[in-house]
Amino acid sequence: MPTSSNQLIERLPRAARSRLIALCEPHPLVLSEVLCEAKTSTRYVYFPTEGFISLVSVIDGNQGIEVGMVGQEGMLGAHLALGVASQPLHALVQGAGSALRINARAFRAELSQSPALQSAVFRYLHVLMAQLAVSTACVRFHSVQPRLARWLLMSQDRAASDGFRVTHEFLAYMLGVRRVGITSAASALRRDGLISYHRGDVTVLDRKGLEAAACTCYAADCRSYAAVMG
Structure with missing residues (x-):
């Protein structure tokens, strides 16, 4: 039987947790793998145990922008609890x-037969909706550098490591800005001694400094999760 280090599953009572895990199978999260296309029928639900998934909004066939992130704290496929079969967002693996x-x-x-699972999924849906709302406002009102700092903090939390791999091209895609904007923002964070960056390898050097450099949206996300999930 698979084991779990997924926080949502771990919060379930023992019987509900064991029943759910027995129905699951291990699945590798491969970098840049598309797990679900927007507006297509959902075949699988994923509970990340390592790595993380980007939720991307795509409009009129454009490249898209990241509006959410899922890691060990949550799941991909929570919309099924609402009786909705299709995923509203494009989901791809951001961290292997x-x-x-x-x-x-x-x-x-x-x-349908586990009240505990229902409760956990509905609470997580609230957290996810709050994250999506904050991300939308963040794009409109905050500049690239604090948004990048927030993104790096969110990624570090889910990577459970100070270091992870990401390119400027991918960051530009996730944040919906030109690559030159990412280069400028990352250079500023590096000059301030908050991160190191070399050929796609990012290391957070000063966590507290990066938190201070991030927009208020990061703290808002943390408060929302703590208040609802406990």
């Missing part, structure tokens, strides 16, 4: 790792 995966039909069946 692993997940527990369950067939959508089996997940819905387990959800």
